[in-house]
Amino acid sequence: AERLCDEAPPLLHRTQLYTRLKSSIILFLMITEPLNFWAGKRREGQKDNKEPVYEPSTGLVLCHLEPCGAAEVDQAVRAAKSAFGHWSRMSGMERARIMIEAAHMIESRREEIARLEVVNNGKSITEARLDVDSARLCIEYYAGLSSTMAGQHVQLPGGSFAYTRREPLGVCAGIGAWNYPFQIAAWKSAPALACGNSMVFKPSPVTPVTAVMLAEIFTQAGAPDGLLNVVQGGQETGRLLCHHPDVAKVSFTGSVPTGQKIMEMASKGVKPVTLELGGKSPLLIFQDSDLENAVKGALMANFLSQGQVCSNGTRVFVHKDILPEFLREVVARTKAIEIGDPLLESTRMGALVSRPHLSKVLAFVEQAKREGATVLCGGEPYVPSDPKLRGGYYMTPCVLGDCRDEMTCVKEEIFGPVMSVLSFETEEEVLRRANDTTMGLAAGVFTRDVRRAHRVVEQLKAGSCFINNYNVTPVEVPFGGFKMSGIGRENGQVTIEYYSQLKTVFVEMGDVDSLF
Numbered sequence: 378a379e380r381l382c383d384e385a386p387p388l389l390h391r392t393q394l395y396t397r398l399k400s401s402i403i404l405f406l407m408i409t410e411p412l413n414f415w416a417g418k419r420r421e422g423q424k425d426n427k428e429p430v431y432e433p434s435t436g437l438v439l440c441h442l443e444p445c446g447a448a449e450v451d452q453a454v455r456a457a458k459s460a461f462g463h464w465s466r467m468s469g470m471e472r473a474r475i476m477i478e479a480a481h482m483i484e485s486r487r488e489e490i491a492r493l494e495v496v497n498n499g500k501s502i503t504e505a506r507l508d509v510d511s512a513r514l515c516i517e518y519y520a521g522l523s524s525t526m527a528g529q530h531v532q533l534p535g536g537s538f539a540y541t542r543r544e545p546l547g548v549c550a551g552i553g554a555w556n557y558p559f560q561i562a563a564w565k566s567a568p569a570l571a572c573g574n575s576m577v578f579k580p581s582p583v584t585p586v587t588a589v590m591l592a593e594i595f596t597q598a599g600a601p602d603g604l605l606n607v608v609q610g611g612q613e614t615g616r617l618l619c620h621h622p623d624v625a626k627v628s629f630t631g632s633v634p635t636g637q638k639i640m641e642m643a644s645k646g647v648k649p650v651t652l653e654l655g656g657k658s659p660l661l662i663f664q665d666s667d668l669e670n671a672v673k674g675a676l677m678a679n680f681l682s683q684g685q686v687c688s689n690g691t692r693v694f695v696h697k698d699i700l701p702e703f704l705r706e707v708v709a710r711t712k713a714i715e716i717g718d719p720l721l722e723s724t725r726m727g728a729l730v731s732r733p734h735l736s737k738v739l740a741f742v743e744q745a746k747r748e749g750a751t752v753l754c755g756g757e758p759y760v761p762s763d764p765k766l767r768g769g770y771y772m773t774p775c776v777l778g779d780c781r782d783e784m785t786c787v788k789e790e791i792f793g794p795v796m797s798v799l800s801f802e803t804e805e806e807v808l809r810r811a812n813d814t815t816m817g818l819a820a821g822v823f824t825r826d827v828r829r830a831h832r833v834v835e836q837l838k839a840g841s842c843f844i845n846n847y848n849v850t851p852v853e854v855p856f857g858g859f860k861m862s863g864i865g866r867e868n869g870q871v872t873i874e875y876y877s878q879l880k881t882v883f884v885e886m887g888d889v890d891s892l893f
């Protein structure tokens with residue numbers, strides 16, 4: 378009876394609740410458990426400040442978030458500090474064994490985690506499974522790197538020498554966004570733990586459900602209590618974490634304005650930051666592209682996770698010679714995207730994450746129309762025929778034509794299923810326009826000309842570039858942004874450097890040659 382809809386009248390809600398419970402009783406029971414986790418156990422937060430969390434596909438209340446205040450954050454950090462003492466002294470091989478066990482457990486619980494991600498985030502089950510796989514692969518990858526952390530030996534005159542040690546930082550704070558809740562928790566914790574750190578992770582208050590499962594899995598896999606902790610809450614909890622004197626580093630995924638605040642807070646303690654921020658990435662489609670692949674690439678660049686992807690290539694620049702053909706094809710395929718219950722196998726687009734976010738995205742479409750863009754398809758609220766989904770946050774995926782560089786839809790991150798298509802004539806022109814942004818997370822180019830592809834990529838000011846594909850992020854490959862899209866990288870070997878520090882040791886083999 379607690380599953381109140383955020384808009385529908387109570388009577389309708391009761392029918393929906395009954396239908397929903399019959400089909401997902403296990404999910405419902407799990408979500409009543411506490412969502413904070415420290416020192417190896419689920420914990421309650423501040424009951425007086427609890428807030429409802431909604432299920433995007435139905436608009437019903439899914440659970441309540443009990444935020445952590447100063448006392449709870451301190452307990453979590455203390456637990457992490459205690460685990461760090463033990464974990465950091467273990468060998469890389471020992472840490473790897475536990476991480477691999479955790480990866481196996483994720484594999485065996487793949488469906489359960491993916492379904493909970495769907496219920497909390499609204500994305501399709503097909504995508505949620507891939508997100509869980511990416512989380513698992515990330516843990517496997519860093520388990521493999523854990524034993525490779527090594528320093529350098531430097532020979533010096535007279536037989537003296539120096540060596541470097543790569544050491545962990547201590548307790549790391551992770552703060553996540555709502556678009557990839559489980560995956561973000563794994564992308565941050567896996568390299569941190571592999572390097573010998575412990576972590577306190579704060580998920581977005583919109584999607585608090587799955588990160589705690591990851592923490593629980595690490596404990597069940599044999600990690601010391603307190604190795605990965607989860608504190609729930611919003612800005613205030615995040616602020617407490619950033620300022621905590623025992624937190625050595627902050628790794629953040631979220632918007633540019635929040636990233637700026639995180640950097641400011643971390644600067645007070647001179648703490649290193651990793652910032653994975655927003656984007657307004659360009660996708661360049663040349664006249665010699667394989668059009669079938671270019672269209673598929675544009676859809677992958679815009680409509681994954683209901684368009685709520687940081688790296689999305691939302692400014693699609695198409696050479697004028699192929700623009701009509703491209704638009705015909707891209708619009709036809711966008712119209713064919715199946716929207717609806719994200720738990721159904723056939724669904725390709727689920728619900729946006731919240732009602733306020735849906736309203737914000739729809740307002741961007743309205744503004745685009747006022748500024749002269751043409752809606753070629755979509756951009757409308759969508760009500761699925763299934764009665765239980767009537768209170769959900771759906772919209773039809775949108776393609777905007779006749780876009781110009783100065784329009785709001787081309788300049789600002791919309792973070793929804795809205796593709797802005799622009800026409801170009803020359804390589805030099807499109808490069809100038811593509812780079813004319815304060816952000817630089819990702820960029821893509823479609824062309825059959827291999828020389829053009831590399832020449833263009835060299836000039837694109839973006840951290841993650843794709844040639845003849847888009848939004849492919851294998852965990853072996855670094856991911857992160859240029860300019861205001863961020864600092865540091867996630868994934869790949871280089872991320873070890875962002876979760877460790879170098880100690881130099883000088884060893885004298887002779888006598889001290891004193892000047893005094």
Ligand SMILES: NC(=O)c1ccc[n+]([C@@H]2O[C@H](COP(=O)([O-])OP(=O)(O)OC[C@H]3O[C@@H](n4cnc5c(N)ncnc54)[C@H](O)[C@@H]3O)[C@@H](O)[C@H]2O)c1
Nearest residue numbers: 553554555580581611612615616631632635653654655687
């Ligand atoms: N580059 C990447 O890898 C990446 C990945 C996913 C999302 N994003 C970006 O995230 C944004 C959408 O996510 P969002 O709406 O959750 O972002 P957000 O910035 O509103 O919130 C992100 C996190 O920061 C916390 N937070 C907010 N204010 C804070 C403060 N003052 N101090 C400490 N913590 C604070 C939130 O509670 C949340 O956990 C988009 O801009 C998107 O591009 C980037």
Ligand SMILES: C[N+](C)(C)CCCC=O
Nearest residue numbers: 556686687688848849850
């Ligand atoms: C796996 N994706 C789709 C590239 C997501 C990257 C994380 C950004 O939101």
